[in-house]
Amino acid sequence: MKAGSLAQLGEKGLLRHLTSRWPTRGGILSTGVGDDCAVLRVAGRDLLFKTDIVVENAHFDHRTPPRLIGRKALARALSDIAAMGGTPLAAVVTLGIPVGESPRRLAAIYRGLESVARQHGVALVGGETTRAAQLFLNIALLGECRDSAPVLRSGARAGDLIYVTGRLGGTQARHHLIFTLRLAEGRWLARNRCATAMMDLSDGLGADLPRLAEASSLGFALDPEAIPRRRGATLTAAINDGEDYELLFTVPPARAAWLKKKWPFATPLHCMGIMRKGPSTALAHGFDHFKQRRGRPGVRGTVGA
Amino acid sequence: MKAGSLAQLGEKGLLRHLTSRWPTRGGILSTGVGDDCAVLRVAGRDLLFKTDIVVENAHFDHRTPPRLIGRKALARALSDIAAMGGTPLAAVVTLGIPVGESPRRLAAIYRGLESVARQHGVALVGGETTRAAQLFLNIALLGECRDSAPVLRSGARAGDLIYVTGRLGGTQARHHLIFTLRLAEGRWLARNRCATAMMDLSDGLGADLPRLAEASSLGFALDPEAIPRRRGATLTAAINDGEDYELLFTVPPARAAWLKKKWPFATPLHCMGIMRKGPSTALAHGFDHFKQRRGRPGVRGTVGA
Numbered sequence: 001m002k003a004g005s006l007a008q009l010g011e012k013g014l015l016r017h018l019t020s021r022w023p024t025r026g027g028i029l030s031t032g033v034g035d036d037c038a039v040l041r042v043a044g045r046d047l048l049f050k051t052d053i054v055v056e057n058a059h060f061d062h063r064t065p066p067r068l069i070g071r072k073a074l075a076r077a078l079s080d081i082a083a084m085g086g087t088p089l090a091a092v093v094t095l096g097i098p099v100g101e102s103p104r105r106l107a108a109i110y111r112g113l114e115s116v117a118r119q120h121g122v123a124l125v126g127g128e129t130t131r132a133a134q135l136f137l138n139i140a141l142l143g144e145c146r147d148s149a150p151v152l153r154s155g156a157r158a159g160d161l162i163y164v165t166g167r168l169g170g171t172q173a174r175h176h177l178i179f180t181l182r183l184a185e186g187r188w189l190a191r192n193r194c195a196t197a198m199m200d201l202s203d204g205l206g207a208d209l210p211r212l213a214e215a216s217s218l219g220f221a222l223d224p225e226a227i228p229r230r231r232g233a234t235l236t237a238a239i240n241d242g243e244d245y246e247l248l249f250t251v252p253p254a255r256a257a258w259l260k261k262k263w264p265f266a267t268p269l270h271c272m273g274i275m276r277k278g279p280s281t282a283l284a285h286g287f288d289h290f291k292q293r294r295g296r297p298g299v300r301g302t303v304g305a
Numbered sequence: 306m307k308a309g310s311l312a313q314l315g316e317k318g319l320l321r322h323l324t325s326r327w328p329t330r331g332g333i334l335s336t337g338v339g340d341d342c343a344v345l346r347v348a349g350r351d352l353l354f355k356t357d358i359v360v361e362n363a364h365f366d367h368r369t370p371p372r373l374i375g376r377k378a379l380a381r382a383l384s385d386i387a388a389m390g391g392t393p394l395a396a397v398v399t400l401g402i403p404v405g406e407s408p409r410r411l412a413a414i415y416r417g418l419e420s421v422a423r424q425h426g427v428a429l430v431g432g433e434t435t436r437a438a439q440l441f442l443n444i445a446l447l448g449e450c451r452d453s454a455p456v457l458r459s460g461a462r463a464g465d466l467i468y469v470t471g472r473l474g475g476t477q478a479r480h481h482l483i484f485t486l487r488l489a490e491g492r493w494l495a496r497n498r499c500a501t502a503m504m505d506l507s508d509g510l511g512a513d514l515p516r517l518a519e520a521s522s523l524g525f526a527l528d529p530e531a532i533p534r535r536r537g538a539t540l541t542a543a544i545n546d547g548e549d550y551e552l553l554f555t556v557p558p559a560r561a562a563w564l565k566k567k568w569p570f571a572t573p574l575h576c577m578g579i580m581r582k583g584p585s586t587a588l589a590h591g592f593d594h595f596k597q598r599r600g601r602p603g604v605r606g607t608v609g610a
Binding site for chain 2: 014015017018019021022023037038040042043044045047049050051052053055058089090092093094095096103106107110111114117118122123124125126127128129130131132133134136138140142144
């Protein structure tokens with residue numbers, strides 16, 4: 001391998017580098033690393049498989065109410081199931097515990113986890129604890145797609161319209177801990193064949209939309225004015241804050257009127273642009289854990305739909 | 306909850322406390338927390354679900370060859386699949402990376418992981434990275450039982466004989482990094498209905514046999530002389546070292562002669578004792594991550610079969 005620092009590689013570059021030689025297995029349909037969940041074909045079912053972690057001082061800190069730490073840990077993984085149009089089944093939890101950590105805090109974290117699990121029908125089936133230098137909570141989640149194929153990031157076609165649920169930005173204060181899951185919306189979109197490609201917005205529209213476009217081998221044109229913002233959020237915030245956990249998806253133009261008419265949820269729905277061949281419009285780059293912000297930008301081009 | 310320190314609770318007490326209110330889910334058969342893997346009934350199949358972690362300075366250190374770190378991380382989880390008589394299918398990996406960690410070391414860790422995955426037909430289907438205070442590698446593993454029911458810890462009956470594969474103790478030097486997996490043995494025992502209960506020895510016979518006995522609501526009588534030891538290992542080492550990753554299982558007496566005659570593996574097989582109602586023979590307590598060694602012992606009784 002080439003020598004290089006983590007900052008140079010970036011999170012995406014590191015993952016691509018590390019996983020480039022990963023073995024696959026006969027009889028298992030894998031989407032490969034990079035979609036919201038892995039897809040496994042087992043006994044004629046499409047199972048979804050996901051691992052996700054929250055780490056103290058990266059995803060929460062000592063001021064975060066413990067129940068919300070547990071809530072966030074599971075909800076993040078559930079959001080990835082939503083983004084495939086899936087239904088969650090079961091989770092196993094790995095808990096890293098620093099010396100001197102309070103059992104009372106840990107219990108409250110687990111109460112938060114249980115509450116989200118109950119709400120969304122997730123069986124908590126296994127736990128593992130280990131001593132660690134900092135508190136962390138890893139969730140491995142199993143789900144499935146029933147009555148629909150999993151919606152991948154790679155299914156968008158040129159001409160498809162770009163939609164988002166909810167409103168973006170202004171997520172730092174508390175939203176990232178208490179965001180509403182879009183599981184029902186994701187399932188509805190998948191079952192009604194409204195979404196050709198879908199993902200959840202975890203790193204921000206500015207980082208995530210280019211990923212969906214790249215997975216679909218397309219560019220996009222986005223109307224910045226059409227990006228729905230949370231109350232008080234600037235356009236920059238709506239593009240860059242991240243942790244929106246809204247669904248970003250593409251809709252065939254022939255389905256757009258039907259979608260608008262039949263959408264059964266109170267959740268807002270906004271069309272922001274269109275997928276196209278060729279270069280994309282510019283968006284400031286979203287949050288990437290390892291990428292130096294002043295490094296080469298991830299997206300180039302000119303703003304405007 | 307009652308206040309208490311981690312040391313007072315112990316790992317087992319902590320897990321029991323944290324998971325006592327975990328939700329289950331209709332249509333999913335869960336063994337509950339405490340068996341080697343969770344069992345999920347999906348589409349008429351018994352899926353096995355497991356999460357396991359290795360953490361720097363707890364499970365390996367800076368002197369450990371990086372390939373063996375990756376090997377160990379996956380092999381530990383595979384050993385739990387073996388202990389249910391299962392076949393592994395797919396894994397997702399969470400990697401915690403400290404600032405300044407070398408991509409070269411990470412790549413070597415992943416090569417070790419890939420090598421074990423290839424050897425045992427495991428598809429590596431998803432990865433997640435996060436910044437962390439110390440290096441860790443969490444593996445979530447999905448497997449299944451075909452042509453046999455999962456062998457639980459709770460199936461032993463009074464009069465069943467206690468067997469172990471391989472030899473125990475002397476594991477600290479290098480064995481814990483390069484142990485041989487018993488997947489084929491576990492499957493064979495399950496399919497031939499030789500094992501009524503089974504688990505893998507990760508914390509040492511002295512800690513693990515009492516767990517199997519408790520899960521089966523039985524005691525045991527063990528002949529210390531019959532415990533097979535690795536070359537140079539004392540009896541104490543064979544009982545307490547841990548990280549043997551051998552299969553511990555119980556065999557109905559009517560199957561013992563057949564087992565001895567038909568066992569198709571080069572792997573040694575030893576009968577060490579018998580399950581029984583009433584109290585167990587004493588074994589020094591095995592390794593428990595959180596338990597203070599000088600606290601109350603986990604097993605009481607008298608030595609001797």
